Amino acid sequence: SKRLPRKNVRMLCGRPLIAWTIIEAQRAARLDRVVVTTDDDEIAGIAMRHWCELIWRPANMATDLASIYHCILHACAQAGPAYDVLTLLHPTSPLRLAEDIDAVTALCADQVLAPAAVSVEVGKDEPNGAVYSGRVTWLRDGGCFDDPSLLRYSMPAERSIDINTPADFEAAAALLWERIAPADAMFG
Numbered sequence: 001s002k003r004l005p006r007k008n009v010r011m012l013c014g015r016p017l018i019a020w021t022i023i024e025a026q027r028a029a030r031l032d033r034v035v036v037t038t039d040d041d042e043i044a045g046i047a048m049r050h051w052c053e054l055i056w057r058p059a060n061m062a063t064d065l066a067s068i069y070h071c072i073l074h075a076c077a078q079a080g081p082a083y084d085v086l087t088l089l090h091p092t093s094p095l096r097l098a099e100d101i102d103a104v105t106a107l108c109a110d111q112v113l114a115p116a117a118v119s120v121e122v123g124k125d126e127p128n129g130a131v132y133s134g135r136v137t138w139l140r141d142g143g144c145f146d147d148p149s150l151l152r153y154s155m156p157a158e159r160s161i162d163i164n165t166p167a168d169f170e171a172a173a174a175l176l177w178e179r180i181a182p183a184d185a186m187f188g
Contacts, residue, residue: 003165008091009042010169013176017163018043020094020176022050027098030105031087037075038062055079069139076136085109086136088145092163093130094172095179100155101131107151108133115143117151121160129162130155 004010008018015023018036025034036047037055039062047054055078061071068088076086087105089096100119107117116134118127131153132145161172 004163004169006042007163007169009040009046012094012169012173013180016046017094018046018091019050021089021091021096022047022052024096024098025089025101026050026052028101028105029098030102030109032083033079035075035079037071053079069144072139076139083136085133086139088132088134090129090162093128093161094163095159095161095175096130096155097159100153100159104131104153105133107153108135111151114151116145116147117153118145119155119160120152121157122154125152128155128160130160 009016011017012020022034022036025031033053035053035055036043037057038044038047039057039059044054044056055075057071057074060066061074072086072088076083085105085108087101087108089101096119104117104119108114111117115138116132118133119129119131120126121128125148127145134143134145158175161168161175163169163172
């Protein structure tokens with residue numbers, strides 16, 4: 001990220017940003033595997049410390065011009081056994097919960113005619129960047145998560161922050177502290 005360099009490894013409320021995504025993905029009941037794809041040694045180290053599977057991304061898929069869809073298809077090819085549904089979780093949405101991941105994945109997996117589903121902020125119709133889920137065959141055939149006809153799952157605004165700027169990072173930190181402070185007080 002040019003606006004927020006190395007944001008995926010920046011510390012956010014005591015954890016690297018990407019760790020928030022890994023932890024919620026691991027809590028999600030509908031995900032069989034949690035895989036991180038990267039070309040970065042530091043991100044790989046964080047993934048491994050959180051007991052996450054790792055797929056090394058080729059250098060040509062780690063540029064500003066690389067398509068996320070090429071990365072997804074590469075990960076599917078490298079992951080081994082075929083899966084029907086893939087769920088994409090960008091690390092820049094640390095406020096999403098396992099329940100959001102499960103809900104979007106269920107929308108896609110349980111609907112015979114639905115090739116994909118995305119999360120949106122309540123009251124908005126554009127993806128909020130938190131959860132994307134699509135049938136692998138649909139993705140291989142050129143499916144795109146920007147398609148306005150995909151199923152939508154509404155998430156509250158306080159879980160819909162997508163970190164792109166320092167201001168986004170600070171807003172996410174404030175909301176995360178509100179979430180974790182009561183738990184810390186219980187053990188105080």
